[in-house]
Amino acid sequence: MRRLPEITLWLPLLATTKLHDIQERRDIDVNLKHALAMLGLIGLSASAQAQDPNLARNLAATCANCHGTNGHSLGGMESLAGEAKDKLMQKLMDYKSGEKPATIMHQIVKGYSDTQLELITAWYAAQK
Numbered sequence: 001m002r003r004l005p006e007i008t009l010w011l012p013l014l015a016t017t018k019l020h021d022i023q024e025r026r027d028i029d030v031n032l033k034h035a036l037a038m039l040g041l042i043g044l045s046a047s048a049q050a051q052d053p054n055l056a057r058n059l060a061a062t063c064a065n066c067h068g069t070n071g072h073s074l075g076g077m078e079s080l081a082g083e084a085k086d087k088l089m090q091k092l093m094d095y096k097s098g099e100k101p102a103t104i105m106h107q108i109v110k111g112y113s114d115t116q117l118e119l120i121t122a123w124y125a126a127q128k
């Protein structure tokens with residue numbers, strides 16, 4: 001019986017390794033593209049934030065359901081309008097750290113960065 005040359009046994013194996021290599025390189029390439037796109041998005045959103053003149057007001061609006069429109073509470077809830085910024089900030093940071101016990105505020109404040117809370121408290125302090 002005629003023996004096949006040894007190379008024919010190796011060929012399929014060589015071919016699959018080659019394909020695998022190419023696939024891997026493509027994956028790396030795609031990942032790199034994703035990473036670059038993400039960086040671009042982060043850059044964009046950072047500059048969008050810096051340029052949005054209504055950012056503080058919009059962030060503060062997320063508190064209105066409970067603390068009233070523009071921080072003027074109509075019910076039993078604390079009004080935030082016109083309160084000293086430092087006082088508000090201190091309370092929020094105490095909620096965040098767990099220092100100040102709460103039913104809900106300790107969870108809400110964790111959804112905001114300290115910078116965002118600074119913006120929100122400054123906005124409420126400026127309300128009449």
Ligand code: HEC
Nearest residue numbers: 062063065066067078088091092102103104105106108120
């Ligand atoms: C779902 C309702 C709800 C929302 C939304 C909400 N709060 Fe509150 N807030 C409360 C409640 C209830 C308390 C009383 C503490 C507690 O039990 O959590 C409180 C307490 C506070 C206090 C302390 C008041 C005081 O003088 O003791 C501050 C300051 C405050 N909230 C700020 C905010 C800010 C800023 C936001 C928006 C980022 C916000 N809250 C969103 C319900 C809410």
